[in-house]
Amino acid sequence: MATSADKPAAQPDKVAPETARSASLLKADIALRLSLFSATLVALVVTVTSKQTKLFNFPFSPFPLKLDAKFNYSPALIYFVVANSVACLYSILTVGLSSFSVSRSSQSTKLLLLLSSMDVVVAGIMASATGAVSSVAYIGLKGNSHTGWTKVCNDFDKFCQHVGSAVSISLVASIILVFLVILSSYSLYLRSH
């Protein structure tokens, strides 16, 4: 009688911390995915609205010439906009999917593996886009005397501020994606016990 009375008491004690841990992991996962959504959306808007038009006086022209700087003048910035759009859509779609992975069933563990695999691919895309724009922005800011590429940020300050902010936000988004992969691995690790 004593044994059968102990057993039902021990079961909820063991299950409760596991459920609480799963719930807090899910909360962290959803919070990270929502932050990723905001970060990529902000980076996207900041890049797309970076257009700047300025009037320049040239010695050979009798009247000032209008020149503009737009994100679609640089292939790196076009790739950056595409990568951010993909990550933005991906983040909002996976918030829903992630909620299903909280139960400790075999199906949900498969879903966790799938999410973790897709997260690492999106992290790679975001990291490469951030790297691509950073290097072009650095040339725009400092120039390169060896190749004769002159800086453009002294003329197009607003455009460069927009690109610089977008790169910083995109770096944060890449770090969030790395944390999402680590979180999924940790969830799988907890289930292996």
Next chain:
Amino acid sequence: MATSADKPAAQPDKVAPETARSASLLKADIALRLSLFSATLVALVVTVTSKQTKLFNFPFSPFPLKLDAKFNYSPALIYFVVANSVACLYSILTVGLSSFSVSRSSQSTKLLLLLSSMDVVVAGIMASATGAVSSVAYIGLKGNSHTGWTKVCNDFDKFCQHVGSAVSISLVASIILVFLVILSSYSLYLRSH
């Protein structure tokens, strides 16, 4: 008697496929890490040996001028060399560590989680370095009429061939790292059953 005779027969049957699966996962992991080592080492050597010197005839100079192209003239290429060195060292160090994670003990599962987390960070570094050099190489190859950055690859063909090859190899290395993360997640997934 029949029950006790069945049990020991069933145990090796269940363990054998699991051990075989663990062994093949370990083989794949070590093969990927060795490929990563070769890829990053080749990318490193190809980038470091890319120096090209050429003589140019300028109308303002009475004699030809010597100009050179070196990887350390571009901050993106310096970052690329550092990232490849880190990934190269990391890959060879983790071949040894990975061998320990084959046993299904609690310690080895912790090691697998650690390896997976470090893999995703190195994957991010490699992806960003590949993106950074790709975008600069693209400007070197095609130029950018909007910013007035002229192409340099028609003058420094050997240098550009080296950088182009290094970027392709580095892209392969980044994909290998993504596969390593997925493989670790899959190993953790298998242990959760």
